[in-house]
Amino acid sequence: MVKFFSSVLTFLIFSLSTSLTLASKADTPDTIPGTTKVTAEDIPALYEKYDNLVIIDARIEKDRAGGHIEGAISLPDVDTTEASFGKVVPSKTTPVVIYCNGVKCGRSVKSAKMALGWGYKNIYWFRGGWEEWTAKGMPVAK
Numbered sequence: 001m002v003k004f005f006s007s008v009l010t011f012l013i014f015s016l017s018t019s020l021t022l023a024s025k026a027d028t029p030d031t032i033p034g035t036t037k038v039t040a041e042d043i044p045a046l047y048e049k050y051d052n053l054v055i056i057d058a059r060i061e062k063d064r065a066g067g068h069i070e071g072a073i074s075l076p077d078v079d080t081t082e083a084s085f086g087k088v089v090p091s092k093t094t095p096v097v098i099y100c101n102g103v104k105c106g107r108s109v110k111s112a113k114m115a116l117g118w119g120y121k122n123i124y125w126f127r128g129g130w131e132e133w134t135a136k137g138m139p140v141a142k
Contacts (some may be wrong), residue, residue, distance in 0.1 A: 026104070027103045027104060028103050028104070028105070028106055028108075028109050028127060029109065030127075032109060032112050032113065032116075032125050034116045034123065035112050035116070035123040035124065035125040036123070036124050036125070037124075037125050037126075037127055038097065038124045038125065038126050039126070039128060039132065040126070040128060040132050040133050040136045040138050041136070042124075043055070043069070043097060043126065043138075046095065046097060046124065047071075049095075050095045052090070052094055052095065053095050053096075053097065054073065054088060054089050054094055054095070054096045054097070055069055055071055055072040055073065055096075055097045055098075055099070056072065056073055056075045056088065056089075056096060056097065056098045056099070056111065057069065057072040057073065057074050057075070057076075057099060057100070058075065058076060058077045058080070058098055058099065058100045058107040058108045058110070058111040059074075059076060059100050059101055059105070059107060059130065060076045060078065060107075061074070061076070063100075063101055063130070066130075067130075067134075067140040067141060067142050068130075068140070068141055068142075069099070069130075069133060069138070069140075069141065070139055070140075070141040071141070072099075072141075073088050075088060075111070076107065077100070077107040077108075077110040077111045077114075080110075080111050080114055082114075082118045085111075085114070085115060085118065085120075086118075089115075089120065092118075092119050092120050092121055093120075093121050093122055094120075094122060095122040095124065096115065096120065096122060096123050096124065097124040097125075097126055098111050098112045098115070098123065098124070098125055098126065099125075099126035099128075099129040099130065099133075100129045100130065101129050101130050101131060102127075102128055102129040102130060102131030102132060103127055103128060103129070103131070105129060108125060108126065108127070108129060109125075112125050
């Protein structure tokens with residue numbers, strides 16, 4: 001009987017830990033209200049449309065070591081404050097693209113929501129992020 005309960009307990013713990021792992025790797029939302037979702041192909045057009053476009057790479061340093069979108073400013077979500085964001089984005093209406101690793105990374109979601117909360121109005125969210133950028137063979141800066 002003890003062996004049975006031990007087996008059941010082991011199964012429940014394994015199931016719970018697997019569920020938590022899967023939940024933490026869940027896809028990001030499809031949209032973030034208040035932002036404009038963009039793809040890799042949209043970003044060059046945004047560069048042409050806006051002379052003052054700011055691209056923020058919300059990934060941590062070890063993820064950025066493999067490269068980044070040319071001209072992107074490193075501002076990891078964990079280091080983002082209203083003051084640090086304001087240092088790289090000159091006004092509340094400056095167009096800003098925010099990206100991270102891809103659809104399973106929530107760093108850009110967090111950064112975009114913070115920016116919206118601080119009153120920034122022209123936020124473009126690159127949901128596919130680095131994963132989409134490199135998969136589509138877009139230019140990479142080191």
